[in-house]
Amino acid sequence: MSGTLGALVSIGFHGLAFAMVLYLISVGLSVTMGLMGFVNLAHGAFAMLGGYVMTVSMTRYGVPFLAALGLAAATAALVSIPLERLLYRRFYGGEELDQVLLTMGLIFMSVAGATYLWGPQTQHMQPPDWLAGQVDLGFRSFPAYRSFLIVCGGALVVALWLGLEHTRFGAQIRAAVDNLRMAQSVGINTSRLFVLTFALGSGLAGLGGGLGADLMAINPTYALQYLVYFIIVVAVGGLGSIRGPFFAALFIGIADTAFKYYLPELGAFFIYALTMMLLLWRPQGLFGRA
Amino acid sequence: MSSEATRAATVDAFARRHRFRAIEAAPWLLALAVYVVFPRYLPLGAQILATILFVLSADLVLGYAGIVTLGHAAFFGTGAYTAGLLAANGWGEPLSGLIAAALTAALVGFLSGLIILRATGLALLMQTLVVATTLYEAANKLGRWTGGDDGLSGMVVWPIFGMFRFDLFGRTAYTYCLVVLFLGWLLARQIAHSPFGRSLTGARENTSRMHAIGAPVARRRLIIYTISAALAGVAGALIAQTTSFVGLTSLSLERSGNALIMLIIGGVGRLYGAFIGVPLFMVAQDRFSKIDPVYWYFWLGLLMISVVVFARGGVLGLFERLWGLRRR
Numbered sequence: 001m002s003g004t005l006g007a008l009v010s011i012g013f014h015g016l017a018f019a020m021v022l023y024l025i026s027v028g029l030s031v032t033m034g035l036m037g038f039v040n041l042a043h044g045a046f047a048m049l050g051g052y053v054m055t056v057s058m059t060r061y062g063v064p065f066l067a068a069l070g071l072a073a074a075t076a077a078l079v080s081i082p083l084e085r086l087l088y089r090r091f092y093g094g095e096e097l098d099q100v101l102l103t104m105g106l107i108f109m110s111v112a113g114a115t116y117l118w119g120p121q122t123q124h125m126q127p128p129d130w131l132a133g134q135v136d137l138g139f140r141s142f143p144a145y146r147s148f149l150i151v152c153g154g155a156l157v158v159a160l161w162l163g164l165e166h167t168r169f170g171a172q173i174r175a176a177v178d179n180l181r182m183a184q185s186v187g188i189n190t191s192r193l194f195v196l197t198f199a200l201g202s203g204l205a206g207l208g209g210g211l212g213a214d215l216m217a218i219n220p221t222y223a224l225q226y227l228v229y230f231i232i233v234v235a236v237g238g239l240g241s242i243r244g245p246f247f248a249a250l251f252i253g254i255a256d257t258a259f260k261y262y263l264p265e266l267g268a269f270f271i272y273a274l275t276m277m278l279l280l281w282r283p284q285g286l287f288g289r290a
Numbered sequence: 291m292s293s294e295a296t297r298a299a300t301v302d303a304f305a306r307r308h309r310f311r312a313i314e315a316a317p318w319l320l321a322l323a324v325y326v327v328f329p330r331y332l333p334l335g336a337q338i339l340a341t342i343l344f345v346l347s348a349d350l351v352l353g354y355a356g357i358v359t360l361g362h363a364a365f366f367g368t369g370a371y372t373a374g375l376l377a378a379n380g381w382g383e384p385l386s387g388l389i390a391a392a393l394t395a396a397l398v399g400f401l402s403g404l405i406i407l408r409a410t411g412l413a414l415l416m417q418t419l420v421v422a423t424t425l426y427e428a429a430n431k432l433g434r435w436t437g438g439d440d441g442l443s444g445m446v447v448w449p450i451f452g453m454f455r456f457d458l459f460g461r462t463a464y465t466y467c468l469v470v471l472f473l474g475w476l477l478a479r480q481i482a483h484s485p486f487g488r489s490l491t492g493a494r495e496n497t498s499r500m501h502a503i504g505a506p507v508a509r510r511r512l513i514i515y516t517i518s519a520a521l522a523g524v525a526g527a528l529i530a531q532t533t534s535f536v537g538l539t540s541l542s543l544e545r546s547g548n549a550l551i552m553l554i555i556g557g558v559g560r561l562y563g564a565f566i567g568v569p570l571f572m573v574a575q576d577r578f579s580k581i582d583p584v585y586w587y588f589w590l591g592l593l594m595i596s597v598v599v600f601a602r603g604g605v606l607g608l609f610e611r612l613w614g615l616r617r618r
Contacts, residue, residue, distance in 0.1 A: 037412075039412050039415060087595070087599070091598075096411060097550070100358060101550060101551065101597065102595055102598045104547050104550070104551070105590075105591040106591065108588070108590050109592060110591075111587050111591075112584050112587040120584075228420070228423045228543070231416045231420070232416075232420060234416065235416040235420065265431065267431055269430075272423050272424035272427055273424055275420055276421070279406070279417055279420070283406075283408045283413065284409070284413060285413070
């Protein structure tokens with residue numbers, strides 16, 4: 001295989017893996033913004049929580065990989081429920097300034113809390129033996145863990161989309177996003193819908209944080225450090241969209257990997273500039289409604 | 291009452307709102323007292339004064355025009371780097387540095403405003419963040435000029451008017467910041483009470499109705515965004531010139547976020563929120579973050595949540611409520 005083609009395949013592969021993690025984390029943010037009209041800047045804190053639960057339970061307590069993954073998602077979802085009930089729900093559809101301050105406050109507390117509980121250093125995740133090394137696909141071999149990431153992420157995306165189309169819960173979410181008052185009028189319990197959706201989004205974020213622990217380093221400032229990535233995915237994908245963020249994540253994951261490969265000295269600058277251009281063209285994002 | 295008299299009364303009512311009240315002299319008298327009583331704290335005092343100007347500029351877009359921004363540091367940093375680059379490359383004249391900073395920041399504000407002010411609400415909020423991050427990353431990667439992560443050093447700032455040297459005790463810096471803040475405050479006050487300022491508040495409260503009475507809402511939002519950017523740029527330049535250093539943090543999300551926090555602590559849309567929130571925040575930060583930065587973050591986060599949940603309107607809002615109770 002020629003060098004250029006090899007590099008392109010490599011960029012596509014790693015970009016795809018990054019995109020899966022970005023999507024899993026950001027989709028909950030997009031839905032919270034579209035459905036509840038709430039800008040949850042602290043969304044990344046749930047991903048961080050998942051990442052910590054995953055890495056710490058594996059390294060300190062020897063929990064097996066898949067169980068740790070489940071634990072990460074469950075913890076993030078469970079922690080998000082009381083927060084939603086006690087804090088978030090008071091501000092649904094309210095003033096953005098309040099939401100921003102509330103969630104920035106939560107970010108700060110998450111930074112302090114993570115430092116207190118797990119120390120300031122980065123947590124490393126050791127993939128299990130069956131995911132170490134490479135898998136050979138005939139024409140080329142790929143790192144096994146990243147391949148697992150793509151397969152696992154892809155399966156979740158398909159499950160999420162099918163669930164949204166074909167389950168009663170999914171139909172309720174779609175109805176509420178389209179027209180909240182009408183959904184309430186036909187008897188959908190939106191308060192319950194909100195808390196379930198919020199927990200689902202947070203759980204997916206926890207899962208993404210855990211799965212992507214080797215791509216996005218788990219440290220106390222995680223929620224602040226990667227906030228812009230999550231925000232960009234939602235801004236480019238379009239608020240409230242479930243599919244939009246997927247294509248946005250794909251675009252950002254692959255573009256970011258490509259720029260870092262070819263122009264490492266410019267780092268993430270191009271991604272931001274590209275996002276600006278895209279928003280100039282479509283202010284409401286790719287799949288957003290004006 | 292004749293219509294003539296009604297008219298006069300109405301005009302008088304508006305004029306009264308604009309007239310200077312005795313209490314408005316309080317922050318300035320206090321600032322002068324600090325100069326005399328706490329000579330050792332003047333360097334911190336100068337930083338506080340410049341930050342008040344920055345937060346005041348944020349109040350113009352946030353409190354009056356209702357544009358919630360998470361990227362106001364973009365303009366602060368632009369101003370700081372403009373003044374810093376001039377002083378580091380052989381032009382250390384401070385006043386022209388301020389003007390240059392105001393102009394470049396205004397240009398950045400105007401251009402980014404053209405793009406992002408078309409959006410509203412959450413989309414707008416996210417886009418302000420993206421603008422600031424783009425600039426942050428640009429400054430980070432243009433290390434040859436900006437010094438990147440290490441910050442821009444080697445600034446040589448000349449004496450003001452060729453006479454007042456920036457001294458070690460911060461006397462010149464303090465006075466300089468105080469005078470510039472005073473001028474900035476006069477401008478902001480003028481804007482807030484002008485028909486232009488009232489129409490911004492109108493657009494914040496009900497955009498469609500302002501459209502309906504024929505107000506050019508989009509243009510006015512762009513104008514205030516540009517003016518506010520210029521003021522923020524001046525604030526950045528002040529800090530750059532008085533500390534002879536510009537770091538990447540001047541463009542960071544943390545700075546934008548802190549401006550919001552200080553504003554909300556003081557009170558939004560009241561013109562004086564910055565004068566209360568900034569000193570409280572910065573003195574507390576100066577005391578506590580040295581002891582333990584992690585716990586500072588914890589308490590800061592808790593404070594923000596409590597303010598949002600319990601004390602909307604900040605310190606000034608509390609005062610207004612107490613005042614209201616007393617009068618009842």
